Amino acid sequence: MTESTPLTCPSCALGHPLDERFCSSCGMPLTYAGSEPVESPRDEAHGRARKIDPRFVEGELVRVAGGRHQAEAELIQGMLLEEGVPSILRRSPGFDVPDFLAAGPRDVFVPLAGMEVAQEVLLDANMAPQERAPGDPPPSDAQQAARLLVAILGGGALTALVTWGLIQLTG
Numbered sequence: 001m002t003e004s005t006p007l008t009c010p011s012c013a014l015g016h017p018l019d020e021r022f023c024s025s026c027g028m029p030l031t032y033a034g035s036e037p038v039e040s041p042r043d044e045a046h047g048r049a050r051k052i053d054p055r056f057v058e059g060e061l062v063r064v065a066g067g068r069h070q071a072e073a074e075l076i077q078g079m080l081l082e083e084g085v086p087s088i089l090r091r092s093p094g095f096d097v098p099d100f101l102a103a104g105p106r107d108v109f110v111p112l113a114g115m116e117v118a119q120e121v122l123l124d125a126n127m128a129p130q131e132r133a134p135g136d137p138p139p140s141d142a143q144q145a146a147r148l149l150v151a152i153l154g155g156g157a158l159t160a161l162v163t164w165g166l167i168q169l170t171g
Ligand SMILES: [Zn+2]
Pocket: 009, 010, 011, 012, 013, 014, 023, 024, 025, 026, 027, 028
């Protein structure tokens, strides 16, 4: 079944065949189900669908933030999802990075209905974009970078601690 529906709706997790570009149910642009190799695509999609607040899926997609690379954009995406706001990531235009690389900036889009909440989330996290026109390079704000680094390193430290604990248990 997953072979025939490799594309997944980021909003309602509905599977679609490759020749579809938008969700037949809610109109969100479809993403590849296998684009996140760390987690099972199916569980990932279902987990997202559970968290998404149906009030925030209406309207056209608007850009609310930018990540300097895929991981940063996914971090923002995760923060938005915690508040029930679905989002999609797109490669920022004007950066000549091959599609298969995780490098290169990403734009984070949310449905218009979720924009206000998304902006509050980003403001709270001190990650709201500076005043700038769409298409400009993402901010290289040092504070934002430090914040993200803490978030990423925090996750890494936890993993290391768990790993260390396991070694102690088995050794
Ligand atoms: Zn959908």
